[in-house]
Structures are given as C-alpha cells and as structure tokens.
Amino acid sequence: MRELKIFAVVAFFTGVLYWGVEPFAHTQLHPHKPAPDYTFSDTDDVRNGKIGDVASGKSLIVDQFQCQSCHTLTVDGAQIGASMDMGVVTPDLTSAGLIYDERYLAAFIANPAKAAQVEHKFVDGAAHPMTSFDLAYDGTFGDDDAQAVADIVAFLKSIAPSSLTNKEVFADACQRCHGIKYGDFYGGTMAAKGDVSTYMGTTPPDLSQYIRSRSKGFLHEFINEPGKHLHGTAMPRVGLTESAENQVVSYMEEVGDSSKPQREALAPNFLGYLVIFALFAWLWKAKIWREVH
C-alpha cells in the first residue's frame, strides 16, 4: 500500500512535467488555427450560378485562348501543348478538374494571384505569369466572363481522370516546386521539377520528412491555406479538394514514415510479450520474497 502511494506521487509529478513540456508548451508555441476550409468560401463565386457547357469550354480552351501554348492537357485521348518554364513550370491541366476544388478553380482562372493568395508578391508592376480572365478584354468581369469560366471548369472536369494514385496527385499538386527525394532516393525522380528559387525568392523545402517534422493537422491547415500559419509566404494556396489533400498527405506519410505499418504491426506483439514477461517476473519475485517476509 505504501509503495502504491509512493508510486502515485512519482507518477503524478512525472505526469505534470510531461503535460507542461509537451501538450501545454505546444499550445503556447503553436497557437490554434481554424480548421481547413475545403469549400474555399472566401473566394469569389465567379461563375455566379451559371451552368457550364463542356463543348463551349473545349472551344474556349483549345481554339480561342489556346491554353496549350503554355500548358499541356489531354484532349480526346491525346496530349496537346507543351509545358513552359516561366520561373515556375506550368501545370498539366488534365488532372485539374479532379484535384482542385471547382469553385477555387473558377476563382483561380478569373484572378490567379487573388485566389492563390499571393497578391502581395505581385506589386510594383510585377504580374502573375497567368493573366486574369477577361473574355472581351473590356476590363471588367461580367456575365460573359462568368459563363466562359463555368464552361472551362466544366470542360476541365470532363477530361479529368476518375482517380489518381497518391503519388500522381503529389506530382501534379506539389512537385513543380517541392522535391520529396526520399520518394526515389537513388533514382532522383522525385526531385522538384524545376528550379523556382528565383520565382519564389527561396528554394521551397524538400518534403521528405515533413510528415515527421509537422503534425498531420498542421499539414492540412497549411496546404489548405499557407498564409494561415506563415503570414506573407510565397507559397500559393493551390486549392486542393479534401480528398486530393488527403492523398498528398498520405503520400508524404508513405515516403517519410515508411516504417509505420511495420511499427504498428510489431507493437502489440512486443508489448504482449512484455506483459507476459512482467507476469512471470512478479510471480518469481513473490515466490522469492515469501521466504524472507
């Protein structure tokens, strides 16, 4: 009984110490941020209720604006266009309709810097490499623009694959700026696709160990809205859907914490063995001490 009391005292102070230097300290070091918003409700609803038309969207992209002069995309089963290095490599548009939220996508087409929350980077005459959408070059975003954007989004959704692997989502959404070298350590295929250090002002970090250096909650909050945790960051908000973001984080975990499945499988066996060991250790102790007490 006395030993239990002593143990309770030791456990209490150990618990207080742990609470103080871990959970409590973390609330002080990393103030709470609101949960990710996957509806991107802060963006303008630029389509304004217009229903998109796929055929019209196709003609706008391929014929009128010729997006393929800077982007690649797959139309009728064949890839057209060429990607271009504008300081940052332009994205392939094939998967855009799957991995980006459609409201965000529409807002991005209408005004890229605003939707991506990087307007602070484009001041004093600097302009986002992709210009804001303006169908009639009339300087205003009117009903005609809203319909056209709705058509383009509808078309992009129509050409998007029904699903992608985690790695493919990462490649499309992140790898144009970020490497994740542990994904292919010796082959080097998971390095960043381009050198964006001039465009971004700094080399974006390799993400190999971000699953260990940041919590999952932080990663989701950050990817959903980088400025929330890092005010004034050069990283754009990319507008991933919740499921695409989950795939990105899953890929980071597969690469950066590849031993997790083995760790979780081994734990019950290991601890189970130790419990049995403890049982025998206490029985043996009781037997030995019965002679002296």
Added chain:
Amino acid sequence: MALINESFFSAEGLEKRLAGKKFWKTMMTEYWIPKDINFLWALGVVLAVTFSILIISGIFLMMYYKPDTALAFDSVNYTIMQEVAFGWLFRHMHGVAASVIFLVIYIHMFTGIYYGSYKKGREMIWISGMLLFVTFSAGGFSGYMLPWGQMSYWAAAVITNLFAGGSLEAWGLVEWIRGGFAVNDATLTRFFMLHVFLLPLVIIMVIVFHFYTLRIPHVNNQISDDIDYDAEAEKYLAGNKKESKVIPFWPVFLSKDFAVVSVFLIFYFYLVFFNYNFAMDPVNFDPANDMVTPAHIYPEWYFLWSYETLRGPFFDMLGMKAGDIGLIIFGLAQVIFLVFPFLDKDPDVLPAHKRPMFFIWFWIMIVDLLVLSVYGKLPPTGANAWVGFYATAVFLLLWIVLPIVTKMDAKKRGAL
C-alpha cells in the same frame, strides 16, 4: 604464487584459476542489501538496463550513421529509418531511452535526497552519481547533434556559444570546442567521437566506480536504520531469513528489480512505439540550415530547468549584464547538486518526512524545478519572463537556506 596443477581444461582447474564461486558469493549471494526498501531502490538496475539498451541500439545505429554534415541527416532519416531492417526500431529505442534515462536519473537522484542517502559515509556514492549525471548530460547533448537536424544545429550553436561568455571569449574557448568559428563539419565529427567513444568509456568507468562506492557504506533503507550487516547476514545465513534485516543481492534483491524492470519496459516500449515525439523533437526532422533560425529554440526536456536559470535574469542588475548573471547561475546549477552532502548540516540520516523543515524544502525544490522546466520551453516574453525570473530566484534561495533549514531540524530534534 601457488602453482595450480589441475588441468586448465577442467571445471576444477578453471575454478582454481578464477575463483568464480568466491567471486559470485562476494558479488551476488553474499552482497547484502537492506530488506526494508521500496520500488525506488530498483531504479539503479532500471538505469543499468536502460543504459544497456542505449549501448546495444547505439552499436546498431553506428553501423549506418555517417558523421558528415552532407550525409548525416539522410543516413539517419533515410538509410536507418526507411531502408535498414528495423533501423527505425533501434533509432526510436535509442532516442526514447536517452530521454527516459534522465527521468529515471532524476527520480533516482531525488530518492537519494529524500532518504538522506548521501551522507555519513555515503558521500562518495552521491558524488559519483552526480558525475554520472554530468557525463550523461554530455552524452545526451552530443548525441542530439548527430542527426544534424535544425534543433541539432541550433542547440549546438546556442550551447557551445555559452563558452563565449565574458572573458571566456578572449581565450578562444568556443572556437576550440567547435573546431571553427561556427558549428560545422568538424564540430559534428568531434561530437560523434565524444558520443560514441570517449563519453561511453568514461560513463562505464564511473558506473563501475558508482557500484563500488556502494559496497562499503551499503545501500540506505526506507527508515534510515543503521544496520549491523555482519550480525544480520549471519542471521540470514543461519536460516532466520524472516527475522534478518538484510537480503542477498541475488536472488532476493534482483528478483524485485526484475519485477520493477518488467513494468518499466512496458512503459518504455509503449513510448517507443506510440509516443516518441517528446524524445525526438519534430523540429529536428528538418535538416540543419544555418540560414534559417527555428521560431523557438529549446533543449531537450531534461535540460530545461537549468536552461531556464540561464534565461531567468533577463535584465541587467547589480552592475552586471543579464547574460553574465544568467551564465553564472547556469554554471552554478550544473555543479551545485554535487556538494549537496556538505550543505546538509543535519548530522542524522533520516528520510525527509522525519525532518519537517527539510521536508518542505524538498517539495518546494521539486515544484520549482517543474516550473523552471515548463517555462524553460516557453518563449521568454511577457509574464513568462517574470515567472522564469522568480523561479530562478527561488532556486538560488533554496540553496542558500539549505544549511540553515537542515540545522534547524537537527536542533529541534536535539541532535545539535
């Protein structure tokens, strides 16, 4: 020398040469331990087991680790953690054991303080134990640098920079320690040497010495009873095991130790598998970058209390710079526990609950160290800075009043 004629290749011959039975008797079956003990007396063996885990896991880690600033981070986080079979297990075991061993050291240390197991013949046990604390601290610090993450680099930069304080700077001490003007490849390699060679060697030697210092004065007991070991051992050997106040190290004492160790291992491996971030700081999974300072730099939890005494005096006073005062208190905090036996002026060996004033002193010290630890991690701004300041002041005050408090207890009891 008495010549031995029995064959080398016989059990009897070997016994003649090595006297194994006598050695076993002296070290194990007739090494006497008091019977009136609790589980806290098993922590020495818990520490020995944890240290063995560190040595074994460390050997496996060393097979793949590369002490080079260009290779270290990936050798740990890619090669060991992702590629090597069970490399992650050895790394988690090593990292968590390094942290948990300090928890056990602290409990072991304050057990000694509580029961007065540092005086009247036991001074050398205490001093050798504190030397172990210092060498383990050096081991923990040098090991933390090896993964070459952000916290490795910046903790190394901050702590080595302490040696640039005051006139120490003029001696070029910090450059000598780092092997350069900044923490660099030479620093990493020399800390690797310290961590895997010199410090373990010294630690093992001091552990042996620590065990040896116990032999003559014997281990203390729960009521600080002054036992006549020869008489009690005789009783035990005569078969009066229940009446005897002592037990042999083997199998009686160790059977209890193994039972405690078995529970400790469940706790330890739970941490290894499920709750390791406290010992392997997430920030250290960012590679070292001398151009990017982390938002918060803090040491591992077991250094936080002394780190906070460094930050405690945050403004200039008494004609001295805040940094110099902090450095002096920090230096004092590292060594003050060593002289504990000489600051305790009570001539009796008694547990703290039999020494009313000292009992209060003891718990204030525990609470103060907890406060220092928690605030050592928080940003030292606003009210936090003042909490740190007052907690540091209390820490100093406690040492000043220790001789007075212990003397008052003794006087009241009539021992002085």
